[in-house]
Amino acid sequence: MSVMQVEVVSSxxxxxxxxxxxVVVPTVQGELGIYPxxxxxMSLVRPGALRLTVPGETEELLVAVSGGLLEVQPDKITVLADVAVRSEEMDQARAEEVKKAAxxxxxxxxxDESLAKAHAALAAAIAQLKTLDYLRSQKNK
Known part of the structure; x- marks a missing residue:
């Protein structure tokens, strides 16, 4: 099985x-599926679920990303995310609360500064909610 190195980094x-x-990355042009x-x-990342198929694991690794930058090389993918949260650290009620507050x-x-901070918080909450929706849809299959 062919593999590539993946780095997902937040600030x-x-x-x-x-x-x-x-790897599936939510980009501004739509979801991008990447094989080795x-x-x-290079592409801008939009809020959503970053999905990784890791060798030896039965389930995808999910990370909510609120935006950022994607760089793809033939043997390496780098995602520099504004905010990134692993799926096991997410909470539906808290994400909905953060979204309403934002x-x-x-x-x-x-x-402008408070508006930018509120937009960033909203993007992070939307990314988590999209990732949780994806998780639910996979469990219902």
Missing amino acids: EQNIYSGEASF RHEPI EARISKAAD
């Missing part, structure tokens, strides 16, 4: 560093 921590045989030896590309902060933002 706060290294989320995943290891091998994968297939993929053509080099939407309220957006409507009341008094300056």
